[in-house]
Structure formats: C-alpha cells, structure tokens
Amino acid sequence: MSEEFSKAYWEQRWEQVCRDHAAAVHGRGPNPQLVVEAGDLAPGTALDAGCGHGADAIWLASRGWRVTAVDIATTALRRAHEHAETLGADITSRIDWVQADLTTWAPAEEHFDLVSTHYVHPAAAPEALLRRLAAAVAPGGTLLVVGHHPADPPTTDGHAPPHEACFTAEEAAAGLDPDRWAIVVAESRPRQATGPHGHESTLHDSVLRARKRP
Numbered sequence: 001m002s003e004e005f006s007k008a009y010w011e012q013r014w015e016q017v018c019r020d021h022a023a024a025v026h027g028r029g030p031n032p033q034l035v036v037e038a039g040d041l042a043p044g045t046a047l048d049a050g051c052g053h054g055a056d057a058i059w060l061a062s063r064g065w066r067v068t069a070v071d072i073a074t075t076a077l078r079r080a081h082e083h084a085e086t087l088g089a090d091i092t093s094r095i096d097w098v099q100a101d102l103t104t105w106a107p108a109e110e111h112f113d114l115v116s117t118h119y120v121h122p123a124a125a126p127e128a129l130l131r132r133l134a135a136a137v138a139p140g141g142t143l144l145v146v147g148h149h150p151a152d153p154p155t156t157d158g159h160a161p162p163h164e165a166c167f168t169a170e171e172a173a174a175g176l177d178p179d180r181w182a183i184v185v186a187e188s189r190p191r192q193a194t195g196p197h198g199h200e201s202t203l204h205d206s207v208l209r210a211r212k213r214p
C-alpha cells in the first residue's frame with residue numbers, strides 16, 4: 001500500500017473527522033446507492049467492506065441483516081461501535097466490527113448474501129480486492145460496488161482518491177465472469193456533495209450491482 005493511504009493515514013483522517021465534524025458524522029445516514037440497491041433485498045448475511053463510521057452497517061442491521069463490518073481504522077470502528085451501542089442491543093447484536101486491511105484480508109468464500117463496498121480506494125491492487133469481495137458472495141447473493149468516477153475533477157480538500165483507484169462501473173463489471181454473474185446495474189449516477197468549505201458540487205458514483213448465479 002502506498003504511504004499516502006496507509007493505516008496511519010486513515011487513523012489520522014478519522015481522528016480529525018471525529019474531532020472536527022462530530023455532529024456531521026453522528027448524523028450521517030446510509031449511502032444513497034446502498035438504500036436504492038439493497039432496499040429490495042431480503043435480509044441475510046452482509047459484508048460492509050471499508051465501513052468507516054458505520055452508517056451503512058447500522059442501516060443494514062436495522063433491516064435485519066447480520067453484518068460483518070470491516071475497516072482498517074480502529075478510530076472509525078470505535079466511533080461506529082459507540083454509535084451502534086446507542087441504538088440498542090437489537091442493532092449491536094447483529095454487527096461484528098472487524099479491524100482488517102482489505103488489501104490482504106480475505107473474507108470467507110461464498111459466504112455473504114450481500115457484499116457492499118463504498119468509496120474504498122486502497123492504493124494497491126483494486127482489481128484484486130474486487131476479486132476477493134466477489135468471491136465472498138454466496139450463490140444467489142449480491143455484490144454492490146460503489147466508487148468514484150474517474151472523470152470527476154480532483155477534490156480540493158487534499159483527500160482525493162488516487163486516479164488509479166477510480167473506476168467506471170463498466171470497468172468493475174469487466175472483472176466478473178459472465179458465466180457466474182448477472183449484471184443488474186452498471187452505471188454512473190450523479191450525487192450532490194458538500195466540500196469542506198461548504199461549497200456544493202456534483203460528483204458521479206460508479207455503481208455496480210451484480211447477482212451471483214445460484
């Protein structure tokens with residue numbers, strides 16, 4: 001992994017975010033693409049890869065999913081766990097918080113009914129990460145990958161993902177064997193984003209939703 005997106009980088013980033021933007025972090029809801037794409041799925045087992053502040057994992061657990069939420073940053077996991085605990089045993093009992101580096105951690109193969117990952121941009125081998133996440137989906141299960149579109153301009157807050165970690169949905173879909181996968185959604189979707197100084201801009205999510213053939 002490059003120095004820039006090391007564990008130390010993410011720990012520092014989350015410490016800063018939790019310190020300077022505590023209220024915003026606390027109020028963050030689930031990612032809109034997750035709500036759209038997973039809202040119609042029957043709950044089962046889910047992996048949230050790169051869970052950050054935990055809003056997606058908490059949303060899934062509140063809908064009855066049994067969630068494994070993985071992140072490299074213990075600071076983010078602590079914050080996520082604390083937030084989940086305020087929501088009661090119903091939520092906390094359904095989430096396992098796991099500290100692991102997704103560039104080396106291999107989830108159990110064919111295990112999860114849903115594998116969801118949003119905006120994780122490891123500086124090393126994103127294709128290999130996608131392959132491991134795809135392998136973790138159970139037959140009949142769903143893979144949801146959301147990332148930054150490479151055509152978006154670099155952000156000015158100094159935390160832009162490296163260009164090589166951005167991808168189109170079509171590029172992500174090309175990594176899936178068509179004999180094993182049915183592509184449900186592969187498209188770019190606009191999203192309104194608020195920058196650190198309050199300015200609004202339109203960004204684009206690359207959204208891949210695929211179903212592993214039973």
Ligand SMILES: C[S@@+](CC[C@H](N)C(=O)[O-])C[C@H]1O[C@@H](n2cnc3c(N)ncnc32)[C@H](O)[C@@H]1O
Pocket residue numbers: 005010031049050051052053070071072073076100101102103117118119120121122
């Ligand atoms: C941009 S944030 C997105 C967080 C969350 N998925 C969301 O959509 O709000 C990227 C997250 O991925 C985590 N992350 C980055 N590289 C990772 C790695 N190699 N292994 C595990 N987690 C990683 C970071 O700590 C961070 O929480």
